[in-house]
Amino acid sequence: MPHEISPVSDRANSVVIVGAGIVGMSAAYFLSQAGWRVTVLDQGAPASGATGAADGAVSVASKKAGPLMTLAVAGAQFYQDLCDAGVLDGEFVRRLTYVVATEPNELPVLDRHATQLREAGVTLRALSKAERDQALGSLAPTTRAAIEVQGDGHAIGYKVVERFRRIGGFAVKRNVAVQGLWRQAGKVAGVETEQGIERADAVLVAAGRGSAAFLDVADVIRPRKGQLIITERGEGIVPRFPGPLMSCRYLISKGSQPGGDAPAGRSFGLVIDPLQTGQFLIGGTREDSADGSQTDIEAVRRLLQEAVELVPALARLRVLRVFAGIRAATRDGLPIVGRLSAHENVWIATGFEGDGICLGPLMGRVSQQLISGAHVNVDISALNPARFRAEAAA
Amino acid sequence: MRSMDVLVIGGGPAGVAAAAEMARSGLKVTLCEQGGALGGAIHRQPGNPARAVPVPRAQSARWHKLSALLAKTDAEVLTFHAFIGLDATGAVLVEDRRQGRLLVLRVRALVLAVGGLERVVPRPGWHLPGVVTVGGLQVMMKVTGRGPAGSVLLAGSGPLLLAVAAQMTALGAPPLAILERSRQVLSPLRAAPLLLWPRYLAEAAGYMRRLMQAGVPWRLGSSVQTIRPTDDGRLETVIVDGAGAVSRIVVDKVALHDGLRSNSDGLPPAAHATDRNPHVVLAGDCREALGGVAAIADGRNAAQQVIARLTGAPPMSSASRRIVDTERRAQQALANIFDFGIPDLLKLPDETILCRCEGRTVGALRQMLATDDQPSPREIKLNGRIGMGSCQGRFCVEWAGAMLAQQTCSAQPAGAEFIGNRWPSRPVAIRSLLGPAVADAISSIPPNESD
Amino acid sequence: MTDRSESFFWNGQRISFEPADTIAAALERAGVTDFGAGQGPCNARYFCGIGACQACVVSVGGTPAEACLTPAQAGQQVRTLKPVRQ
Numbered sequence A: 001m002p003h004e005i006s007p008v009s010d011r012a013n014s015v016v017i018v019g020a021g022i023v024g025m026s027a028a029y030f031l032s033q034a035g036w037r038v039t040v041l042d043q044g045a046p047a048s049g050a051t052g053a054a055d056g057a058v059s060v061a062s063k064k065a066g067p068l069m070t071l072a073v074a075g076a077q078f079y080q081d082l083c084d085a086g087v088l089d090g091e092f093v094r095r096l097t098y099v100v101a102t103e104p105n106e107l108p109v110l111d112r113h114a115t116q117l118r119e120a121g122v123t124l125r126a127l128s129k130a131e132r133d134q135a136l137g138s139l140a141p142t143t144r145a146a147i148e149v150q151g152d153g154h155a156i157g158y159k160v161v162e163r164f165r166r167i168g169g170f171a172v173k174r175n176v177a178v179q180g181l182w183r184q185a186g187k188v189a190g191v192e193t194e195q196g197i198e199r200a201d202a203v204l205v206a207a208g209r210g211s212a213a214f215l216d217v218a219d220v221i222r223p224r225k226g227q228l229i230i231t232e233r234g235e236g237i238v239p240r241f242p243g244p245l246m247s248c249r250y251l252i253s254k255g256s257q258p259g260g261d262a263p264a265g266r267s268f269g270l271v272i273d274p275l276q277t278g279q280f281l282i283g284g285t286r287e288d289s290a291d292g293s294q295t296d297i298e299a300v301r302r303l304l305q306e307a308v309e310l311v312p313a314l315a316r317l318r319v320l321r322v323f324a325g326i327r328a329a330t331r332d333g334l335p336i337v338g339r340l341s342a343h344e345n346v347w348i349a350t351g352f353e354g355d356g357i358c359l360g361p362l363m364g365r366v367s368q369q370l371i372s373g374a375h376v377n378v379d380i381s382a383l384n385p386a387r388f389r390a391e392a393a394a
Numbered sequence B: 001m002r003s004m005d006v007l008v009i010g011g012g013p014a015g016v017a018a019a020a021e022m023a024r025s026g027l028k029v030t031l032c033e034q035g036g037a038l039g040g041a042i043h044r045q046p047g048n049p050a051r052a053v054p055v056p057r058a059q060s061a062r063w064h065k066l067s068a069l070l071a072k073t074d075a076e077v078l079t080f081h082a083f084i085g086l087d088a089t090g091a092v093l094v095e096d097r098r099q100g101r102l103l104v105l106r107v108r109a110l111v112l113a114v115g116g117l118e119r120v121v122p123r124p125g126w127h128l129p130g131v132v133t134v135g136g137l138q139v140m141m142k143v144t145g146r147g148p149a150g151s152v153l154l155a156g157s158g159p160l161l162l163a164v165a166a167q168m169t170a171l172g173a174p175p176l177a178i179l180e181r182s183r184q185v186l187s188p189l190r191a192a193p194l195l196l197w198p199r200y201l202a203e204a205a206g207y208m209r210r211l212m213q214a215g216v217p218w219r220l221g222s223s224v225q226t227i228r229p230t231d232d233g234r235l236e237t238v239i240v241d242g243a244g245a246v247s248r249i250v251v252d253k254v255a256l257h258d259g260l261r262s263n264s265d266g267l268p269p270a271a272h273a274t275d276r277n278p279h280v281v282l283a284g285d286c287r288e289a290l291g292g293v294a295a296i297a298d299g300r301n302a303a304q305q306v307i308a309r310l311t312g313a314p315p316m317s318s319a320s321r322r323i324v325d326t327e328r329r330a331q332q333a334l335a336n337i338f339d340f341g342i343p344d345l346l347k348l349p350d351e352t353i354l355c356r357c358e359g360r361t362v363g364a365l366r367q368m369l370a371t372d373d374q375p376s377p378r379e380i381k382l383n384g385r386i387g388m389g390s391c392q393g394r395f396c397v398e399w400a401g402a403m404l405a406q407q408t409c410s411a412q413p414a415g416a417e418f419i420g421n422r423w424p425s426r427p428v429a430i431r432s433l434l435g436p437a438v439a440d441a442i443s444s445i446p447p448n449e450s451d
Numbered sequence C: 001m002t003d004r005s006e007s008f009f010w011n012g013q014r015i016s017f018e019p020a021d022t023i024a025a026a027l028e029r030a031g032v033t034d035f036g037a038g039q040g041p042c043n044a045r046y047f048c049g050i051g052a053c054q055a056c057v058v059s060v061g062g063t064p065a066e067a068c069l070t071p072a073q074a075g076q077q078v079r080t081l082k083p084v085r086q
């Protein structure tokens, strides 16, 4: 009998969560609120995966029309609800997002995207030149068009995780890598780790990229690297704007709008995010790479060049940090949320690619509802893990 | 700019020794220094020679010899060029601060000799204008050739306090006092091992003679606990002496120094070349803070490693390595009489600034640590915003790590656990990054490399 | 003979400097130790002298730069980093 990590008395109605990212930690909070005994295991520390290497756009404005856009609307609203309930107050702010076109061929992209957002119930307005100058005084004169999207917000992934950890009422174990599910009498009864067995009645896999090992179809989750730049504070140097600026190319790079260029191994989509500290975050790349420790000057120069073309005053600042994170992308661009069909007590919530900060708390709530057998109040049918199995069988 | 084999970063004794040695062996060497002149922390001098800051004769003789050696080679020296980092593709990034442009260089070897850092233990008021490091005070004298104006108190621990006080005195601006935290400096038992290094004793004796003549007190066992601004723009210091008695002095400047440390923050680790990266070698105080004599020897060591790797020549004499070993023992003997230990930071008042860049306090970190669930260094950085500011943690993560260790009675995490070693190793102007990148300084790599 | 031949501007005020002076050195000589509102909540000031601590960052011609590393140049506009707080 392998050594067990937690005492036997801790097993009633227990759930073990693999991964202390924003999804796992949100789920841990809601499950423990619902009376479950929760243990979160992470091979590193809370927010050591994508959650700690992301921008924090809680953004509907950037989403692809369809399930993602609809879920993002619900995700942003859920942040607001959690703030109002005093759970995430101070960790989420509402703000506007601006999508801008600088090239003639971006104009139809912007039009199409605006229409799709409106159809999803999002409020937005096209800005005239005068309105652009007023709201975004620092934009380059070459800007051709811009829309102002309401209902977006900002939350910092690692701070959300830290808040859930602090108010949590559940255990977080660092430096515990989960090696696989642990079965007893033909049934999953916990997980196996390097340190021993962690028993539980239910398992939630929220391990980001590491979730691939728990799926029985190969090559569903793919690493998509992103490089981000942080500047020093810009107060008194770069005029503030009220929310992030996204180029139409960002929508294309993200796959939210079809683009002219063939999808390259690496694409660039400009976002300039005015952080609450007064710093600017400038992103980002999408690259087929799993090496999150490396950044390169070519990407940095390209992003900065585009940023300065849009907001010339940025050239006066200095770069403080450059870092990379790895998004867990899926083959079809949609997250994977639901029960694994091979087991009656194992659930998964992963594959959020570049949208997990926006969707994390909502998906944590959904995971709790699924595991508790409660009603799930958003439509997650498109996220069913079984879709890849069906595809593989076909 | 011309093609090059080796790029040396830092024009202190280690970098200059490395550059000279490699250039003499026939390698094409370029040396980048962020400042306007070579010399580094010890050997820098004012542009105007008439204002030279007096230094021990042996010290200036060492530098003359070294710089003459470099001058005889064809090594290229670029001043106002700051190293920014080594990127994922193996490109060495250097900011030309004069022209505001970026050099993207592919070289066969990179020698990093960027020097060490001073340690300054946090205390209330250490972030105020008028509080400087002792080395910073010395740099200022060596730039301007003048002593600081007004009344100055030097406090902390280490031989640098004596050296700088003596230089101030020679420039007609003696400090009010030197407060040396250690009580053991003159303990014969502890000091005895130093007899093996008469050079240090002679240097110290020279400084002390000058200080005694000028009547500058060297108060052992005393330290500055708190610094407060006064209404008229001066600084009130609260001093505790060896017997625990408290006194106050109002001064114009307080210079603090609690020892020197190595400085590999933000630098790529030493490593053999890969299909992308050059050989990377660290040399001098940035690798291990062992002082000026060791820095020269360590620079030579680095040079020999590079020469061996690039030309296949057998490693040469081990003389430089022996010097480094000897100097390490000397530094250990010095550390034994001075006090470079970390005091109990948990006792600092809550409002004490810990991270000066982001204004994070001891109290805020204490609160973060006050849980059963101990956060990792990275969580402390992200959630506590410690090490997230422009100094990139160079003046706070050691103390955050110490507080973590003191709170949990565990081993102190290395600074790198907080901040890693990402580039840019220093904030870099976007304008420079966007300027025309000079990327043509690439030397062709011959197919037959050793190892 | 005087070597105080040239000057730059600190918040509009003329500061003379000597050859090879950094901005920090010239400000020190002029008795300016408090560089005003800095990057973070602490005021900017000279500290380490070697470009490491970033405490001395001021606006040089509209761009932040370390006063301790930046050579003084005639006519340069050097300012407190942030607009002066009331």
Ligand SMILES: Cc1cc2nc3c(=O)[nH]c(=O)nc-3n(C[C@H](O)[C@H](O)[C@H](O)COP(=O)(O)OP(=O)(O)OC[C@H]3O[C@@H](n4cnc5c(N)ncnc54)[C@H](O)[C@@H]3O)c2cc1C
Residues within 6 Å of the ligand: A018, A019, A020, A021, A022, A023, A024, A041, A042, A043, A044, A045, A046, A047, A048, A049, A050, A051, A052, A053, A054, A055, A056, A057, A058, A059, A157, A176, A177, A178, A179, A206, A207, A208, A209, A210, A211, A225, A226, A227, A228, A284, A324, A325, A326, A327, A328, A349, A350, A351, A352, A353, A354, A355, A356, A357, A358, A359, A360
């Ligand atoms: C550069 C970049 C920018 C982004 N910008 C945004 C944005 O603006 N807005 C937005 O909504 N989203 C953004 N995202 C996406 C967002 O960060 C992710 O979708 C989200 O963080 C995913 O959270 P997660 O909890 O699923 O995964 P993660 O945060 O990756 O957490 C998974 C955790 O599981 C752990 N783990 C993995 N395997 C194991 C194992 N076997 N055993 C134990 N532990 C394990 C990992 O250590 C990790 O901590 C961005 C991502 C990147 C990389």
Ligand SMILES: Cc1cc2nc3c(=O)[nH]c(=O)nc-3n(C[C@H](O)[C@H](O)[C@H](O)COP(=O)(O)OP(=O)(O)OC[C@H]3O[C@@H](n4cnc5c(N)ncnc54)[C@H](O)[C@@H]3O)c2cc1C
Residues within 6 Å of the ligand: B009, B010, B011, B012, B013, B014, B015, B032, B033, B034, B035, B038, B039, B040, B041, B042, B043, B081, B082, B083, B084, B113, B114, B115, B116, B117, B118, B134, B135, B136, B138, B139, B160, B163, B164, B260, B283, B284, B285, B286, B289, B290, B291, B292, B293, B295, B426, C050
């Ligand atoms: C502030 C200070 C004062 C000191 N004063 C004394 C003293 O009076 N007497 C004594 O015996 N010892 C002194 N020491 C210790 C002594 O400096 C060292 O032992 C010795 O100088 C180390 O030589 P080095 O070449 O390794 O580094 P340094 O002499 O420090 O030289 C490093 C050089 O690298 C340059 N540099 C740093 N970063 C970059 C970058 N990113 N790009 C390009 N160039 C860069 C620096 O400008 C510097 O010129 C002092 C140390 C410090 C930090």
Ligand code: FES
Residues within 6 Å of the ligand: B136, C045, C046, C047, C048, C049, C050, C051, C052, C053, C054, C055, C056, C057, C066, C067, C068, C069
């Ligand atoms: S004084 Fe430290 S960077 Fe200038």
